Amino acid sequence: MNNQTIETILNHKSIRKYTNEPITKEQIHTIVQAAQQASTSSYYQAYNIIGITDPTIKKELSLISGQSYVENNGHLFIFCANLNRFLLKTDESFKEKITENLMNTEHFLVATIDASLAAQNAAIAAESMGLGICYIGSLRNNIAKVDQLLNLPPFVIPLFGMTIGYPDQEPERKPRLPIEAVYSENSYPQNNEETEKYIDEFNEILGAYYENRTENNRSDTWTDQLHRKLSKPVREDVTTYVKSKGFNKK
Amino acid sequence: MNNQTIETILNHKSIRKYTNEPITKEQIHTIVQAAQQASTSSYYQAYNIIGITDPTIKKELSLISGQSYVENNGHLFIFCANLNRFLLKTDESFKEKITENLMNTEHFLVATIDASLAAQNAAIAAESMGLGICYIGSLRNNIAKVDQLLNLPPFVIPLFGMTIGYPDQEPERKPRLPIEAVYSENSYPQNNEETEKYIDEFNEILGAYYENRTENNRSDTWTDQLHRKLSKPVREDVTTYVKSKGFNKK
Incomplete structure (x- = not known):
């Protein structure tokens, strides 16, 4: 019953060492598009993705995570839960009301789930192209510092990173x-x-x-x-x- | 650059009407296996999946969600965040200590993200087989009732459902x-x-x-x-x- 997609999914292994071969802008575009097509609660699209190309920021993030492959990879994505866009295009009094309603655990769940579904689409898309990926939860070792480095406004929080690149190791599943x-x-x-x-x-x-x-x-x-x-x-x-x-x- | 997997991902549309053609046990098994192979924070595998085959429970869940397709589909999954397994195989004093450490927002995030990554793998695997899916966040309309219906212990919460089946509609993307x-x-x-x-x-x-x-x-x-x-x-x-x-x- 297994098709190519299921093979890709079942063969997932986190890759922590990448070759120097760069990822193209076109690949990044396709991966983000794949992320965006994931299901989203109430059509909210309650997340955003930040790609890190600046070597100084990459270095800082790698120190926070304690993992050298956060610096050395083909590309690094940070996935954020984002309710901030809902506060745009409103007048002040309506903004206050919305802000109040966004503060509960339900909306924290919505944004975290939306971001995670998008991320997993990105992971599968990347792996289907022969790339390897690794989720980086260790950015939460100093989440406030990551926030500062990326200039995140209210109602945007970094959940995890994802390193992507051509694998330079073959770990067992x-x-x-x-x-x-x-x-x-x-x-x-x-x-x-x-x-x-x-x-x-x-x-x-x-x-x-x-x-x-x-x-x-x-x-x-x-x-x-x-x-x-x-x-x-x-x-x-x-x-x-x-x-x-x-x-x-x- | 697009391969079959990326085509599957980019063609995603939520399906809310299914034919009567049943999903096989083998298909369910493959979909759950695909879910399990997703990345998992610290190898915690902090989620579980409950399949609903009992028509009475399906009916009740459909009333909670307000959506008829929660009752009428090929199969219905409920994805739960789960830290409960960490409390097994421990003595009482260590269990108390672990319980204390699990109560923070970090672990709530870990389990919610783990469950969501697994769910999106399930969604893509199902769609690659020609099945349609729809996430059911509306189970959280009465989350305590869902908890009761599924007999969930401490540190297990239902995040969302997912209906699966052969599409009986062709919505636009x-x-x-x-x-x-x-x-x-x-x-x-x-x-x-x-x-x-x-x-x-x-x-x-x-x-x-x-x-x-x-x-x-x-x-x-x-x-x-x-x-x-x-x-x-x-x-x-x-x-x-x-x-x-x-x-x-x-």
Whole structure:
């Protein structure tokens, strides 16, 4: 049943090392067009995309993320949730009213989901052209600094970056949780023991993957990774930053 | 430069009327697999998908959304943000600590983005098979009721649905904002007048689209639509519901 598109989707691997071959303006245009054609809640198109070509800004963003490939790639996109455009073309009193209505969690969700659907279209479009991509959530290590670097107005926040380029590595495809742990019918699975069994199964598969993979092989499981990461608070400042931009305030 | 995948992405139109031809279990399996292969923040896979086959639940969800095609389709998926799996396989004291760390906006973002990337992979995979899809944000008209119907535990919330099926309509492709209003380089556009010019341009294109389209043609613009929708508060209860599930609390 698999066609070329499904093959592209199933073969996704995050690429963290790129050749020097540049991405053309035409490729960037096609990727952004693909992003724009994604579904959008109430036709709001509540996101914007910023491409980074300035080496100084790229360097700064790479320092925030701690990842060298944020600097070294074919192109770098930043995807922002954006409700700011709704405040244009209004008089002051209507603007106040709209601003008030945009502050709830519903609109924070709408803009985050819109931006994410657009981003995934961009990712698939890029991969279908033989490019590799990597999402950069680590820009949220210092989200207020990213905001400053990109001159973001109220109701615009950077959610994540995406590096794009011709792959200069061939990582193995990373396994996923067993489908039974992710997909159920008519109800959330009520039996935690069963889900734990699937997680055990996944830990075994993943253990073998980590032991055998070509680069950076180690002894690890999914559960151990989660527990290490979640044992300390992370990015607590995202909460106040998001509210400071008008999102998620009430 | 366009390949089959990019054609699929650029031809997206939301489908709201489906034939009676059923979707096979194999198709559902492939679509969920495609969803699972999307990028995931810190490998968290912080989402789950519930397929609805029970006609009673489908009917209830269709009443919540106010859309008949939520009942009448080839298949209905609900995409949930899910941090609950992180609380399995832990002892009580570690569980408390993790719970505390999961409550911030950062983790609410992580799970919402993960679920959305997975959903868009599902959408593209389905469309590449000749199926049509429509996102169902209107499940958030009564998000607490959806939660009840699907027996969702703490740290699992329904974000949106997706209807899938063989199209029984051929809507025109809906225009998008000019690329210049969505994509900029190195900085957010600092000139609002320029963005307003692009919105004016879009309002004209969209006005013509609404006047000429085959079904439900009318006189309207993007700005007018936005202003109508945003002039009153919507889904204010989403804020408290989300917090009641542990998300976005601090």
